[in-house]
Amino acid sequence: MSQSIIKNRKPLESSFIPPEIIHRKNELEKIERSVILPLKMGSSTNLLIHGDSGTGKTVTLKHIMLKHERLGIFYENAISAGNFKNILVSALRSMGKIMPDRGTSYSQIFRNIALTSDNRSVLIIIDECANAIRMDPNGLYNILRAGELFGVTVGTILVSVEDPLIYMSERERKTLGLFSGMKFPKYSEEELYSILMQRASLALRENTYSDDVIRYISEISSSFGSARVAIELLQKSAYSAEYRGGEEISSDDIRAAKSMINPYLTESKLSELESDELVILLAVCQSLENSNSTDTSEVFERSASLFELYGREAIDLPFIYRTMKKLQTLGIVEGRVMGKGDRKGVEKRIMLSDVPVGVLANKIREILERL
Ligand SMILES: Nc1ncnc2c1ncn2[C@@H]1O[C@H](COP(=O)(O)OP(=O)(O)OP(=O)(O)O)[C@@H](O)[C@H]1O
Ligand SMILES: [Mg+2]
Structure with missing residues (x-):
């Protein structure tokens, strides 16, 4: 070569962080103004960031971290850590304090964060956290209201592809209190x-x-x-x-x-899926191993045995339908209505959009193992 x-x-x-982030002036300014400035003054605020894959969310935040190296800013990825408690325990570890992730209360965790950081205010960036937000509303509540609940100045920036608020009811939003949101455009x-x-x-x-x-x-x-x-x-x-x-x-x-390349296949896109949905997507991959297309009933059958294999509670057909719809909306699978031939009517066939089945299946297995 x-x-x-x-x-x-x-x-x-x-993963490269360029010396200059271009076309993200507004976003950088807003983060500086709404999060970094309060952090410097010793208070804390929360910010929710969302935007499609590749719109610069991670690199912009890493850039901010490098620029303010002396402030207490910690970066965690939610996919590897799982729920919010693990994420905070892992952040504490990078502050130099080891705590068990089981049996520790939020109040103990936050007290330790305050102690370890000498009561200076702390910012925790939690990247790729769509799933944690949906699966762990109690953790989210504790994090966003940490100031009132535990008297600490810990702010958070939560990052995901889809706006997490769309999954919440009005009531749930209210319990989370005030925080600002920002979208990274394509x-x-x-x-x-x-x-x-x-x-x-x-x-x-x-x-x-x-x-x-x-x-x-x-x-x-x-x-x-x-x-x-x-x-x-x-x-x-x-x-x-x-x-x-x-x-x-x-x-x-x-x-x-x-x-x-597989533009659809980013981890952050898969992180939008709950673990049950990932198992169903794995079932889709299996059905497509030796065929171009599959249908809901085959996916249902394969899902049933996969759910057993992973020791999960059985799911019903409506859940499969809902999941297939979501996978289509996210552009991961494609649904096509086709004639069955010879006046037998039409049926809906399911295909994968542009993604090699084997690659996707491996990626899903990897994520499921980490859960
Ligand atoms: N404004 C920018 N200037 C320079 N490089 C950029 C910019 N935005 C993104 N990049 C580069 O593009 C790549 C993807 O950006 P990044 O990882 O920040 O996207 P993301 O929004 O976090 O995507 P995902 O949701 O898939 O994690 C990185 O290599 C990053 O350095
Ligand atoms: Mg990212």
């Missing part, structure tokens, strides 16, 4: 173009990428509005060019890259 295209691999990785083609240019100049050698190439990648990724998709395409295109020993990235490299 020639090394003529890439000079630095790091900026092509999705990126336009122009915005993706400049984000790509920034990465390309950091990662690629001069004259290995033309303006047309970057335009083409921005165009493809603009239908998702996602910088994650854009950067992944750039990365795979560069690898493709390197692999064939080319001097620069060609449109064919981009096409090859496009066929390799």
